[in-house]
Amino acid sequence: MEFDFAEEQPKFLMLMYGLIAFVAVVGGLLLLLDVVPAWFARRREAQLIAASASGAPLPRRRKQREGLFALFFLLPTLLLLTVGLVVPAIRTTLLSFMDDGSNNWVGLRNYGWMFSEGSIVRVLINTLIWVILVPLVATSFGLIYAVLVDKARLEAIAKSLIFLPMAISFVGATIIWKFVYAYRGDGQEQIGLLNQFVVSLGGEPKQWLLESPLNTFLLIVIMIWIQAGFAMVVLSAAIKAIPADIVEAARLDGVSPWQMFWQITMPSIRPALIVVVVTLSIATLKVFDIVRTATNGNYDTSVIANEMYNQAFRYGKNGQGSALAVFLFVLVIPIVIYQIRNLRQQREG
């Protein structure tokens, strides 16, 4: 074994600092909130005694302290959100109207570039394909599977197996699938499952990930493989929440399984269905790891999130990268508004 454990010590030391900081911040905050009010209470008590002795009116300020408490409870969160999310998001929006060095205003030039440069238009189209296919296929599959597996034997295990890819990193999942898509020259024994399958049917092995536009769809398969389990679990819970008497009544009326599915199951799980589709759409818009690990965005497979990384962090084009990030944000907004409106309708209906 050539691994030198001593060299790793600075990392553990750093981790320890992190943990100490955690204890100090959280413990300190709680302690502060405990000690300071107690001190105020004592002072107030003293004031009360003094006041009652001198006959002056009693001081009151309970309400004010509530707000102060809230402020301290919220302090770390508000501070971090401002520094880490709100201010940067505003800055990115501004940067998207500036040149690559972030020195001069260029108006809408970065956005113009986005929609006119051929390779970037390709990226936008790819993203569109992703965001239509992944939610659609993953949700349909999850739904069908949830219905199939409902009340089946070994349900828990069968569900866990579908759900398992959720725990794997996109990078790990992509390597798993790259192995499935692996290619070896014609005439050699194949080591990739897909090519072996094609060869055994008499076809020729292909370099799957190099062939556009097929490669984009093969990458989408990875995302669906990961996300279908999520759709299945949420929808399965929704199906189980359908009141038993409704199902029983329908059964007594003699409806076929087909009618049961469209007239009882589907309307009952509509809210869950929307949540799943919306969540998957947003996750898909931001997909980055899969494309980067599989092809690095080459061979016409890039998507917005990946291109944003390339522009901003590899080519140093902050303006163009920021414009892509803002565009991503703009795409997310309508999806979220749709979900909020639906949730509100559900609540009122």
Next chain:
Amino acid sequence: MTTATPTVPAGTQATGTTTRAARVRKRLNSRTATLISIIIALVWTIPTFGLLISSVRPEDQIKTTGWWTFFTNPQFTLENYQEVLFSSSSSAGQLASYFINSLAITIPSVLFPMAFAALAAYALAWIDFKGRDLLYIAIFALQIVPLQMALVPLLKFFSTGVTIAGVTVLPGWDLVDEQKFAQVWFAHTCFALPFAVFLLHNFISQLPRDLMEAARVDGATHPKIFRTIVLPLITPALAAFGIFQFLWVWNDLLVALIFAGGRSETAPLTVRLAEMAGTRGNEWQRLTAGAFVSIVVPLIVFLSLQRFFVRGLLAGSVKG
């Protein structure tokens, strides 16, 4: 899994009006459904299974024959793991070092947002102050900001600090080597907070009002209520969020790539693996073993704590 119910044979649900033939048909239907669902589940697992099998085959075997030949010609070795984890050759992976990085990144990145979000969620749910609802909605709404929106300025913030009108308000962090963990912790904590507050608020706001009021009447202060009443009651919610955040941080590539740098001092497993997949895409003996090293911890967490994970999933859909 919490959602699992005891298996009910289809026949027992049939009512008096159903004929025997219908009953048989239904049972057959449910059998086919079971069979199909199990077959799908197995197909779903084959890619992962192939990876696992491959990772224990000798190098020349992996590179020349399909992993399925393992069953006719089983040859077993742990050399791939030995090489990918501990070899001093920089091309081999040196994953042990990156594994420690993953741990060092993940633990504080889970703890910080958990504590801060619990505090914030408590204040938003049970402390009466002006603008409470507005603030909650604002934090909730921040969930829709893609983290891509924050990356460029946040990186600049770490490197050059904050300067307003030529005056340096905050200096740059100037972190080197291991210290860069702090950047990653900071970034992960910020990005996790909106979802964490939302998820924990869902739980905390549903605690019984009587309980809170009784505690207030007894003279308990907010910190005391938070510590002694709320924290124990929301442990399941904390666990749910903790698992989410753990999987999210452990599996993350983007944040680590930008804030941790690519070197063995700070980069987590995912960064190293993505790099290996790019530059050594045909070294399958390393890639398969490496991929398994990176998925084994989340798999253990997931399998042992699946119950909480599903509960969190159903409470707050998921984080994006």
